[in-house]
Amino acid sequence: MQTTVEPESVKADAKAGAPKVAVRLENLSKTYPGNEQKAVDGLSLEIAVGEVVTLLGPSGCGKSTTLRMVAGLEEPDEGSIYFGDEAVVLTDTGFSLPPEKRNIGMVFQSYAIWPHMTVEENVAFPLKARKFASAEIKPRVEAILEMVGMAGMEKRPGPLLSGGQQQRVALARALVTEPRTLLLDEPFSNLDARLREQMRLEVKLLQKRLNIAILFVTHDQVEALSLSDRVALMNAGVVQQQGSPSMIYEEPANVFVRDFIGKTLLFKGRVETANPAGPMAIRVDGAPDCVVFGRSYHAERIEAGNAVFIGIRPEDVEILAASGGEAPPGMIGGTVSTALFIGERFEYQVAVDDQSRMIVYGGRHDPFPEGAKVWLRLRADGHSAWPLDQSTRETTEQ
Ligand SMILES: Nc1ncnc2c1ncn2[C@@H]1O[C@H](COP(=O)(O)OP(=O)(O)OP(=O)(O)O)[C@@H](O)[C@H]1O
Ligand SMILES: [Mg+2]
Structure with missing residues (x-):
């Protein structure tokens, strides 16, 4: 598409x-x-x-x-x-x-600075090729090397530079002709x-x-x-x-x-009020009382009562200990099936009530053990809505 x-x-x-x-x-x-x-x-x-x-x-x-x-x-x-x-x-x-x-100036992935030249010779090269007078070349090279943080390294041969320094030289060389x-x-x-x-x-x-x-x-x-x-x-x-x-x-x-940018959790839900021009209200399946809002690029195909997916970014889901009974409004219940510590946070796989398993992020303090009953609090708005045929990538990466 x-x-x-x-x-x-x-x-x-x-x-x-x-x-x-x-x-x-x-x-x-x-x-x-x-x-x-x-x-x-x-x-x-x-x-x-x-x-x-x-x-x-x-x-x-x-x-x-x-x-x-x-x-x-x-x-x-x-x-x-x-x-x-x-x-x-x-x-x-x-x-x-x-x-x-x-x-135009160009810089590529491979540093592509000339190894047989010093830093200043590399940067001066495009100016010499354009027949600039040498009196003009020197101050220009100095100014641009200063700008990329390479002042003082003018006489250093190309091979004696670190990767970052070589990229700075490549950048200076690309910019020196303004x-x-x-x-x-x-x-x-x-x-x-x-x-x-x-x-x-x-x-x-x-x-x-x-x-x-x-x-x-x-x-x-x-x-x-x-x-x-x-x-x-x-x-x-x-x-x-x-x-x-x-x-x-x-x-x-x-x-x-x-699916290319960031991660998205797909919750199943049903549209309460459709809205071709703005966010629509969607009731989340499996939760006693959880209605969230999301926009859709396919809004014209979505009507009230339709089953849809709600695309929710993991950072818009908060994981809380369940304290018995039904999930409160705005939340959905689930059970932790695995807990992975990845340093800055925990990543939990949660079997969500009436939904599929989802990866949910939690703070690194006081983690939930596997098997713990949890409630997931979904941010009320700012989500995306997708017709059911839009669950997976239709264009595959090459
Ligand atoms: N000189 C070439 N001759 C034939 N096919 C090429 C040539 N250069 C690129 N292609 C093909 O054209 C398509 C686009 O290539 P391109 O190099 O633009 O991709 P890219 O997005 O820059 O990828 P990467 O992230 O790997 O650099 C690819 O299928 C590639 O195999
Ligand atoms: Mg490329």
């Missing part, structure tokens, strides 16, 4: 002063020779000046191909690419601006977890300072949610949903998005 959701930047255009578009991709498609399936299929996306947009998705979904088409390293079969108002690729007419004229757009393809995936977090923060700060557009590629959802103004989630070459990180998390447009 494909769901097209209007990007928030487009909505913003209509209201306030329109943000300046840095990059616009229109209906891009690409099939590699010899492949049957399209690597990228009808992709449209806009990146405003000063915005970080992330392409997120499983391996092979077409993220790098998209980035490489923007850079000019691959030609699309169909579609157009614009930088601001300037056409860069028009497949209709066969026009394609050569990569070196596109004025590109209007920076393309980052999994730039942190070879770094350890702590360094990755640090680099994420640094790139965000740098981006705010330089106010450039960044198109970022990752398959790491935390990286995507934390770094981006907008996320485009892809599967099998197709953008499944694009929107702000919170929108993607709170209002997944389809089962793929719901």
Whole structure:
């Protein structure tokens, strides 16, 4: 299933002063020779000046191909690419601006700094290639190395740098020509977890300072949610949903998005009041008195009285000791079948009354033993509602 959701930047255009578009991709498609399936299929996306947009998705979904088409390293079969108002690729007419004229910076997963050069030679290289005067090169290199936290390491040869330092040099080299757009393809995936977090923060700060557009590629959802103004989630070459990180998390447009980002518990319930435009009230099966509210992208297919699934994020479920009798309003009963200690919390598998088994999170203090009777308190609203045929992923990862 494909769901097209209007990007928030487009909505913003209509209201306030329109943000300046840095990059616009229109209906891009690409099939590699010899492949049957399209690597990228009808992709449209806009990146405003000063915005970080992330392409997120499983391996092979077409993220790098998209980035490489923007850079000019691959030609699309169909579609157009614009930088601001300037056409860069028009497949209709066969026009394609050569990569070196596109004025973009790129950083890839492999550090790709030149090992036979020092730090400053690496960073100066793009300026020399563009025939900048040496009097101009030096201050520019110094300034950008300062910005990425590599001042003082100018003379260090490439091979004597740590992974994080090499990525900083690669970043400096990509930024030294003051590109209007920076393309980052999994730039942190070879770094350890702590360094990755640090680099994420640094790139965000740098981006705010330089106010450039960044198109970022990752398959790491935390990286995507934390770094981006907008996320485009892809599967099998197709953008499944694009929107702000919170929108993607709170209002997944389809089962793929719901199950790719975070975890979701599916409770069975019955619709009390349908609502095509907003949250609908759903009574949870197996609970004496538990009605919660959720929105659905399939609201037009859902009527009062219908059986549905309610998608509830585990952090919206609280686990409490049952103190005899029926579960109070807003809660549902269950029995702990396994308790796993994972450090910051316990993860309980709970056999929920009249529902399936669910993984529920609890604090690490005073854990519940296996066999304990518990009540689950469900947050009253902010959930998603799904017709019964939307229980599992319909698009499989490649
Ligand atoms: N040069 C190529 N020739 C043929 N097929 C290719 C080529 N490059 C990529 N593909 C195929 O195109 C599809 C998309 O690949 P792409 O590299 O864009 O995926 P990706 O989303 O970047 O994946 P990953 O997260 O693994 O980097 C895949 O099925 C891949 O096998
Ligand atoms: Mg890739």
